[in-house]
Amino acid sequence: IQPNGAKAKSYQVKQIRQIILKYKLGGGIDA
Secondary structure, eight states, rough: OOOOHHEEEEEEEEHHHHHHHHHHHTTTTTT
């Protein structure tokens, strides 16, 4: 069992969420 795997997954989800929020706030979807 590798605890690092779960950490990396949660970190990835955090990054994706930040990117989505950035697009929503910056109107990147419309651009």
